[in-house]
Amino acid sequence: MDKREQTAGEKAVRGRKKRKSAWRKWLKESERLNQLILTETKGEFMDINLVLEATRADLEARDARTLGGGE
Numbered sequence: 001m002d003k004r005e006q007t008a009g010e011k012a013v014r015g016r017k018k019r020k021s022a023w024r025k026w027l028k029e030s031e032r033l034n035q036l037i038l039t040e041t042k043g044e045f046m047d048i049n050l051v052l053e054a055t056r057a058d059l060e061a062r063d064a065r066t067l068g069g070g071e
Helices: 008-040 048-067
Strands: none
Touching: none
């Protein structure tokens, strides 16, 4: 068999290995970011709903200023 030819099973195994590698990379990065967040917040949990509301309010205020109808 030519080295460039692969069976469907070989392609599936290669695909699984790539996905597993990508998942492990994501998991490692996610853990790093979690540690950064915990360091910044001194271990305190944040109320994500308040964060999202504040972000939305900020974006809407910027839009209003940019479009000339706001503050």
